[in-house]
Amino acid sequence: MYKKIGIITLIIFLALGNVYFYTRPDKLDYYILIGIPVIGENSDIAINFSKSKPISNKDDFNSIIFSIMDSVSIDKPKVCENPPDWVMTFNDRKDGIQYYTANFWINNNSLIIKSNGDESNYKIIESDRAQEILKILKNI
Numbered sequence: 001m002y003k004k005i006g007i008i009t010l011i012i013f014l015a016l017g018n019v020y021f022y023t024r025p026d027k028l029d030y031y032i033l034i035g036i037p038v039i040g041e042n043s044d045i046a047i048n049f050s051k052s053k054p055i056s057n058k059d060d061f062n063s064i065i066f067s068i069m070d071s072v073s074i075d076k077p078k079v080c081e082n083p084p085d086w087v088m089t090f091n092d093r094k095d096g097i098q099y100y101t102a103n104f105w106i107n108n109n110s111l112i113i114k115s116n117g118d119e120s121n122y123k124i125i126e127s128d129r130a131q132e133i134l135k136i137l138k139n140i
Contacts, residue, residue, distance in 0.1 A: 029094065031056045032064060034137060035087040037103075047087045054091075060136045064088075067133055068102070071113055071123035079107045080114060080122060086137070106134075 031054040035047035055061055084103035091098050101116040111125040111133060125133065 028056055028058060028061055029092065030061070030099075031091055031093055032061060033089045033091060035089065037083045037085075037087060039083060045083055055136070056093075063136065064133055067125050067129040068113060068123075070129065071125045074112075074122050074124050076122050077105075077107060077112055079105045080112060084114070106130075 033049060033054050034052050035049040036051075038046050038048045040046060055064065082105070085106050086104050088102050088104060089098050090100040103114045103116065105112040105114075107124075109127045109130060111130040113123045113125065115121065115123075
């Protein structure tokens, strides 16, 4: 009798453990933070992150990363003479390190990206992928 109750309890415990580990949300090691450029009195540009929520949803994160990786290099477009529409930073969750920063401009139905690294190259994300990123940003 006690042996059957022990086996049933063990089976229930293992089943609940599997359900927990299957459904628990996996936190990413990195997250994306979106900021809005603000122009100061001396035409200085600062980034406002006060209303920003980190993008840590795995699907949204991957969609943005792969869109940036798929982007194609272009010459500097005229729209990039204006301040960017938003700034995106890629940060480490555990150590709080900012690894990558990029400026984004909306140009008709595409997005223009300028990395703030050593290189000053511009890239474009075409229509479908650009609309997907804009949809993600609107849901934040």
